[in-house]
Amino acid sequence: MVPVWHATIKELAxxxxxxxxxxxxxxxxxxxxxxxWKQYDFPIAQDSITKLGAAVxxxxxxxxxxxxxxxTKLRPNGLAKFLKTKFDAPETASPVMGKETNFAELAExxxxxxxxCMLGDQEMLFRDSGMKCHDKAIEAYKAALEKxxxxxxxxxxxxxxYRQRYDEHSHDDADFDMASKYWTMALDSNPGQYIWRRRIEQYGPRLQKPYPFYDWVGTAIKEIKERGETPIALTVDLTQSELANRSTPNYSNEDAKPESTEEVSRDGGTFILIESTMVPGYVEAEKPATIHMRLVPKGAKWNNESTPLTVWIESEGAKLSKHLLTFDNPNQPDSKENRSLEFDILVGKADKCSVKGFALYNVCTEDGVCMYRRQDFEIEVPQTANSQD
Amino acid sequence: MIRTHTTAPAIFFAFAVITLLANESRAQTASYAPKVGQPHVDFILPSIDDGSPIQLSDYRGKKVLLMHFASW
Structure with missing residues (x-):
């Protein structure tokens, strides 16, 4: 609809x-x-926190x-009439928001x-505390929640x-966990809030329809380059769950389990730390969720000159969209990036559910000792709000 | 065991649009619902280009087409 509007505005000028x-x-x-990409020439304001309360x-x-x-429902074919209509001035001027409010003083x-909450909003929107704005916002919102x-x-x-702090500097799965937790609670409080639902879906399963989120990005970059321009760089990479090709999980997949791995020496987390986050924060029977796994190098680097990172997962109480997850080696001999993998889970009626598995990887220590390791893990899957800690 | 975090159910209580008048503040407790014939609530949000504040009331004197959309 916005592109249609843009064309209409261009035409009427x-x-x-x-x-x-x-x-x-x-x-x-x-x-x-x-x-x-769309060559919009009008200003756009960012509402990253539904400040205005828009639900759709x-x-x-x-x-x-x-x-x-x-x-409130203006359409492009109604723009000309709107522009021609002469409206009367109101008896009293509409209120104007003060520009110089000190929200910290106000909250104190x-x-x-x-x-x-307004103090938190100010930090989130205008970053009054710079790099600490997320810490300040979290502190303010938590204090607001106590009230x-x-x-x-x-x-x-x-x-x-929490999610913005995760994206911009912490890269700590605990922050992602907290984002998932609070978004889930928010959506529970108001299931009809479409914007909040979309935020959950952005990192979780497509609950109803196979909506694309950012499938347009590849086309946009290609077409912008064809125009001879340099595309705006994305500072936060798209996750798999933000692309539509993950929208139809195959819970009947028949991935082959890696063979002869029992004898592989174990890494108990010395070299690679495995973390996970589930979106939404808990699952209900027959409702899908997405589990984001993150493998973080601790005492080693990835060795990219050998077999790539492979993860096997299985579950007795749930169906999984994949059993075998792999991460393609980057084009350098070694690297230290965090590696993210995702899969969907569909839980049956089991009281307790978990995903068990193991990761197989090649790593090298800083002093050049390279090794092949297996790490076993189990991811507990919280089911419904009543099963939580 | 790797543990995922869990959540509690919550009861909905919305408060949203903030109107700050000249020397006082009021937090309204309603979702976004502009009504024909009523003033549109004023707001200040950051520009996507450089984070500078964009205030709706700065456009007084012109008709405004306000488009709420998403890039997803």
């Missing part, structure tokens, strides 16, 4: 119209890439010269849930703060 976009997006550079998108609103809403003087523990808005924004 109205002088008395300002166009403003508000995008629901965690990663501003993804919208910047989209804007570059898209929404197209016509606002008159006085700040009064005149149309009157620490209500609302004021604490109002069941508030879905605060729960969602707290999750957003």
């Amino acid at each position: 109205p002088e008395n119209l300002a166009v403003l976009g508000v995008v629901q997006e965690q990663h501003s550079e993804r919208t910047k890439l989209y804007k570059q 998108v898209p929404i197209f609103i016509g606002i008159d010269e006085y700040g009064i809403v005149q149309n 003087e009157d620490p209500t849930a609302e004021n604490l 109002n523990p069941n508030n879905g808005t605060i729960l969602f924004r707290l999750g957003a703060a």
Whole structure:
């Protein structure tokens, strides 16, 4: 719909119209890439925390010269009429938001849930505390939750703060875990909030339809390059779950289990640390979830000149979209990146459920000793809110 | 054992749109629901280009097409 609007605006070229976009997006550079691709020339504001409270998108609103809403479902074929219509000035001017509010002072003087939440919002949106903005936002939202523990808005924004800290600098799975946890709680509080649902789906299974999320990225980059431009770089890589080709998991897969691995020497986590996060934060019977595994080099580097990282997973109480996961070796002899793998899980009616498996990898220590190791693991799968700790 | 974290159910209580008047603040407790004939709530959000503040009321004097969308 936005491209249609853009074409209409270009055609009419109205002088008395300002166009403003508000995008629901965690990663501003993804919208910047989209804007570059579509050659949008209007400003776009980022609402990464549903600050305005929008529960759906898209929404197209016509606002008159006085700040009064005149149309909440404006359509491109109605733009010309909207532009021609003369609206009367209201008796009193519409309220204007103060620009210089000190939210930290406000929250200190009157620490209500609302004021604490606004402090968190300010840190999230405008990064008043720089690199510590996520820490400050998390602190403020947690304090707000103490005042109002069941508030879905605060729960969602707290999750957003954890995820943004994870993406931008911590890269700590505990932050991803917390994001998943609070987003799930937020969605539980208001299952009809589409934006929150999409945030869960972004990192989890496609619950209803095989929506694409960022399938357009590859086409955008290609077409921007063909125009002779340099595409906006994405600072946070797309995860597998953000692409539609993962939308139809095959729970009847017949992956072959790696053979003769029992004798492989074990790594108990000395060289590689294995972490996991599930989205949503718990599963219910017959409802899918996505498990994100992360393998983090600790005392070693990946050896990319031998067989690639392989992970085998199985479960007695659940169906898995894959049993065999692999990670292609990068084009350098060794590397120290964290490696992410994902799979979907569909739990039956078992009381307890876990995913067991092992990872096989080649690593080299800093002093050049290279080895092939197996690490066994078990991922506990929390089922429903009642089964939690 | 690698443990995934769990969550608790929560009861919905929405509060969302923030309106800050000249010298005081009020946190409204409603979802986004602009109504014809009513002022659109003013807001300040960061630009995707450089993070600079974009304020709706800065566009007073012009008609505004406000488009809420997503890039996913």
